[in-house]
Structure formats: structure tokens, C-alpha cells
Amino acid sequence: xxxxxxxxxxxxxxxxxxxxxxxxxxxxxxxxxxxxxxxxxxxxxxxxxxxxxxxxxxxxxxxxxxxxxxxxxxxxxxxxxxxxxxxxxxxxxxxxxxxxxxxxxxxxxxxxxx
Amino acid sequence: xxxxxxxxxxxxxxxxxxxxxxxxxxxxxxxxxxxxxxxxxxxxxxxxxxxxxxxxxxxxxxxxxxxxxxxxxxxxxxxxxxxxxxxxxxxxxxxxxxxxxxxxxxxxxxx
Numbered sequence: 001x002x003x004x005x006x007x008x009x010x011x012x013x014x015x016x017x018x019x020x021x022x023x024x025x026x027x028x029x030x031x032x033x034x035x036x037x038x039x040x041x042x043x044x045x046x047x048x049x050x051x052x053x054x055x056x057x058x059x060x061x062x063x064x065x066x067x068x069x070x071x072x073x074x075x076x077x078x079x080x081x082x083x084x085x086x087x088x089x090x091x092x093x094x095x096x097x098x099x100x101x102x103x104x105x106x107x108x109x110x111x112x113x114x
Numbered sequence: 115x116x117x118x119x120x121x122x123x124x125x126x127x128x129x130x131x132x133x134x135x136x137x138x139x140x141x142x143x144x145x146x147x148x149x150x151x152x153x154x155x156x157x158x159x160x161x162x163x164x165x166x167x168x169x170x171x172x173x174x175x176x177x178x179x180x181x182x183x184x185x186x187x188x189x190x191x192x193x194x195x196x197x198x199x200x201x202x203x204x205x206x207x208x209x210x211x212x213x214x215x216x217x218x219x220x221x222x223x224x225x
Contacts, residue, residue, distance in 0.1 A: 033212070042120075042217035043158070043203060056212050091157065102148075103213060105157035 002027065004106035006092050012112045018080040021109045024073055025094030033103065034067050034077050037089040046077065046090075082113045116141040118206050120216025128224050133191045135219045137204035140185065144206040147180060147187045148213070152201040162189070165209075194223045 005024040013019050025032050034046040047067035048056040057067065064083075069075045079086055089110050093103040117140045127133045137147075148163035164171045164178045164187065171178045177190040187206075191198055204216040 035215075040217075043215035045212055045214065048212045102160040103150075103158075105159070107157055 004092055004094050004104050006090075006106035006109050008109055009107060010110050010112075012114065013082045014114055015084060016081040017113075018078065019082055019111065021077040021079075021090050021092075021111070023075045023077070023092030023106060025075070025092070026104050027073065029094035029096055029104070030072070031095035032069060032075050033093045033095070034075070035091045035093065037091055037108070043091070049075065079111075082111075084113045087111055087113050116144055116206055116214040118204060118214050118216040120204050120219060122219060123217065124220050124222075126222045126224065127194055129195060130193055133194050133198070133221055133223070135189045135202055135204065135221075136186065137188065137206070137216050138184075138186045139206040139214075141206070141208070142182075142185065143208050146207050146209050147178070148205050149176075149178065149189050150203045150205065150215075152203065152218075154200070158201075158203060191221075194221075196223050196225050199223045 004026055007022045011019055030051045032049040035043045036046055037043050045058045046065055049069045052069045064080055066078045089108040091105050091108045093105045095103050118137055120137045125133055145166035149161050150158035151161045152158040162173050162176045162178050164180050169180055175192045180187045199222050202219045205213045207213045
């Protein structure tokens with residue numbers, strides 16, 4: 001079975017650009033999470049979907065970050081406009097529909113904003 | 115919501131000694147506490163978890179302790195090996211809700 005797939009693996013953007021990161025969860029998983037990982041803050045939740053419904057968006061990230069789940073097998077995270085402080089690794093994870101158990105993480109998208 | 119504090123941020127031990135990482139949480143409704151290990155260049159992977167109906171759980175050389183009264187849980191790695199060197203994240207959640215992670219501990223095991 002395929003795990004969580006994220007694209008692109010690396011992205012370099014100029015300040016002010018719009019970038020879109022993509023995620024395909026594990027087939028059959030109903031929960032999907034977007035996290036931002038930095039050395040200082042660790043793993044910060046950006047968005048949490050259950051059965052395509054947005055359950056939570058990280059309050060501090062509402063301003064320029066928008067996650068969508070267009071169907072049960074595809075999600076996007078849009079950052080608009082990007083700022084240098086957005087440089088981080090963006091991790092997508094999925095979990096089975098029982099709402100408990102292991103999160104399966106993708107390999108991450110490393111974003112560098114110049 | 116939930117806030118999870120994790121200490122220490124950096125831990126260095128000698129091979130074959132034990133390593134301990136501590137986490138505290140705020141929300142008394144949290145009832146699920148997993149630990150994830152992230153090796154360099156890899157994504158985080160679940161290594162052990164504990165639910166609130168338990169106080170202790172062990173999988174081989176990994177021991178997790180949970181003190182609900184103090185809202186504290188910890189990971190103990192016995193007989194550490196260089197292969198245990200990695201980032202470790204604790205997390206807390208109510209079952210079925212979002213997972214809130216600690217800020218991570220970088221463990222280095224010296225041979």
C-alpha cells in the first residue's frame with residue numbers, strides 16, 4: 001500500500017509568492033493533518049480534516065495559510081503571500097477513521113522563502 | 115485546546131546507559147499519549163503509545179509512564195544504542211481529536 005505522498009519535496013519561493021503544497025493520504029484514511037516543522041517550534045498543527053471536513057485550523061496560521069481537501073484522497077496547503085519566516089518543512093499525515101492510533105507522515109515538503 | 119511541554123530539548127548519553135524524556139500537558143481530557151521518533155532525513159514514526167487507563171507500558175527497551183494526576187508522562191529508553199540517536203516527540207490528544215506535539219528532544223547516544 002502507498003503511504004502518504006507529498007509534493008513537491010522541495011520548493012524555493014520569493015517573498016510574496018503563492019505556493020501550493022500537495023498531499024495524498026493513505027488510501028482509506030479519514031483524518032488528514034498538516035503540520036509545520038521547525039527546529040524552534042517543533043511540530044505545529046496547521047489544519048485537521050476529518051472526512052474532508054475542516055475540524056481545526058491552527059489559529060495563528062489562519063491569516064495566510066489555507067488548507068483544502070477537495071476529495072478524500074487529495075489535499076492542498078496554500079500559503080499566500082509567502083514570507084521568509086515560512087521557511088520550514090511542511091508535513092502531511094493521515095490516520096484511520098477510528099480517530100485513534102498511528103499518524104502516518106509523508107516525507108515532507110521543504111519550503112525556502114527568500 | 116492542549117499545550118504540551120517537552121524537556122530536555124537536547125539529551126546526550128553514553129551507549130548502554132538509559133535516557134529519559136519528560137512531557138507535561140494541560141488538558142485533563144487528554145487520554146492518548148503517543149511518542150514519535152524521527153531519524154535524520156526521515157519522517158516521524160510512532161514507537162510507543164499509552165492510553166489513560168494505563169500507568170505504565172513497555173515495548174522491549176522502551177518504557178512509558180503516565181501520571182494523570184500530575185498531567186505528566188515520560189519515555190525511558192533503557193540500554194541505549196547509537197541507533198537510538200534521533201529526534202523524539204511526545205504528543206497528547208483526546209481520542210479522535212487532533213494531536214498536539216511537544217517541541218521535541220534531540221537524543222544523541224555516544225558509542
